[in-house]
Amino acid sequence: MHELSIAQSIVEVAGAEAARLQATRILTVYLAVGRLSGIEAGALQFSYDLVTEGTVLAGSRLVIEDVPISIYCAPCGALRELPGVNRFRCPVCDTPSGDIRRGRELDLTGLEVDERVAATCETLSPVNGTDAMTGVPERPA
Amino acid sequence: MTSTLPATRIVEVRAGILRKNDELARALRARFEAAGVFVVNLVSSPGTGKTAFLEWTLTALHQRGVRVAALVGDLETDNDARRLARSGAPVRQINTHGRCHLEAEMIEAHLDGWALGELDVLFVENVGNLVCPASYDLGEALRLVLLSVTEGEDKPLKYPTMFNSADIAMITKADLATACEFDRAAAGAAIESVRPGMPVLACSSRTGEGLDEWLALLDRRRSHWRTQWPAPGVVPSPATSSRTVP
Ligand SMILES: [Zn+2]
Numbered sequence: 438m439h440e441l442s443i444a445q446s447i448v449e450v451a452g453a454e455a456a457r458l459q460a461t462r463i464l465t466v467y468l469a470v471g472r473l474s475g476i477e478a479g480a481l482q483f484s485y486d487l488v489t490e491g492t493v494l495a496g497s498r499l500v501i502e503d504v505p506i507s508i509y510c511a512p513c514g515a516l517r518e519l520p521g522v523n524r525f526r527c528p529v530c531d532t533p534s535g536d537i538r539r540g541r542e543l544d545l546t547g548l549e550v551d552e553r554v555a556a557t558c559e560t561l562s563p564v565n566g567t568d569a570m571t572g573v574p575e576r577p578a
Numbered sequence: 579m580t581s582t583l584p585a586t587r588i589v590e591v592r593a594g595i596l597r598k599n600d601e602l603a604r605a606l607r608a609r610f611e612a613a614g615v616f617v618v619n620l621v622s623s624p625g626t627g628k629t630a631f632l633e634w635t636l637t638a639l640h641q642r643g644v645r646v647a648a649l650v651g652d653l654e655t656d657n658d659a660r661r662l663a664r665s666g667a668p669v670r671q672i673n674t675h676g677r678c679h680l681e682a683e684m685i686e687a688h689l690d691g692w693a694l695g696e697l698d699v700l701f702v703e704n705v706g707n708l709v710c711p712a713s714y715d716l717g718e719a720l721r722l723v724l725l726s727v728t729e730g731e732d733k734p735l736k737y738p739t740m741f742n743s744a745d746i747a748m749i750t751k752a753d754l755a756t757a758c759e760f761d762r763a764a765a766g767a768a769i770e771s772v773r774p775g776m777p778v779l780a781c782s783s784r785t786g787e788g789l790d791e792w793l794a795l796l797d798r799r800r801s802h803w804r805t806q807w808p809a810p811g812v813v814p815s816p817a818t819s820s821r822t823v824p
Pocket residue numbers: 510511512513514527528529530531532
């Protein structure tokens with residue numbers, strides 16, 4: 438159960454971002470969790486409530502975006518989303534592919550902050566895209 | 579009319595949750611490359627015979643003159659390290675104090691006093707767990723996942739993240755395959771399903787079966803790695819600098 442370690446990392450990373458934004462109160466933390474990240478959402482949610490106590494994230498909501506796995510299929514010349522996590526074959530042409538483009542994410546993608554204490558947010562755009570950067574470095578296929 | 583509702587705003591942020599570990603792992607990888615030490619991260623569930631496999635590998639490499647060492651992750655004890663020290667190779671224990679995986683920080687903290695430049699291969703025996711260690715890059719050049727014949731052929735399908743993150747799969751306790759009615763083809767298909775193209779080897783630390791093949795593959799991977807990251811003083815030959823893994 439490493440979700441406790443992961444939750445502690447969320448506190449560190451989100452806490453640092455909150456400080457950068459000069460926010461003293463965080464209402465919601467948005468997280469992109471790839472299906473290949475090895476994270477179990479339920480366990481993470483449970484751990485989150487434990488470790489945020491007494492921090493700037495106390496009482497905040499954790500919203501987890503489930504990111505499916507996408508592989509690049511060379512014969513199709515296209516990105517293909519996989520329906521599951523244990524069959525790395527193109528769902529259209531059935532060619533095996535280990536060229537994973539999405540699904541390993543474990544990224545903080547957004548924070549909902551109390552605007553009265555976050556004046557510096559004015560210059561930043563709201564959450565729109567889901568093109569999160571990859572938390573785990575790509576390993577050669 | 580002024581609203582009395584609290585004004586909140588959603589701010590876009592892009593930050594990897596494991597960035598601290600990943601940055602440290604990148605720094606470690608650069609350090610290993612500069613020193614010319616090939617690092618292998620061994621992952622498996624508990625009871626796959628990981629320590630026996632490592633003892634067998636360390637002993638064989640040490641006898642062949644390869645300068646080898648090991649870092650051994652364990653929840654609380656140092657039994658494995660004492661056992662592995664019999665191989666003649668330097669071994670250090672990393673007690674995780676209940677943590678279910680090793681992190682880059684723990685590796686870095688245990689390298690003090692070791693002259694990395696005097697090592698050829700460093701093995702890291704991760705904590706026996708097929709879930710958590712998958713998330714943590716340790717700066718290794720190769721991740722070897724062990725699967726014993728006693729575990730069932732479908733284990734890769736149940737733990738796809740770990741098998742997908744590995745570079746080579748090793749089926750252990752091959753001498754028990756018949757007794758366990760282990761279906762090698764089914765296990766191979768399950769591994770292929772979650773990690774297309776990954777080499778699958780089999781061995782028995784008891785009979786010695788598969789040892790030569792494993793050491794030969796390790797040597798090929800290390801030679802290939804060295805063409806990309808030559809140790810100080812070694813000039814890579816242009817003819818062998820292909821990035822194709824043999
Ligand atoms: Zn296709």
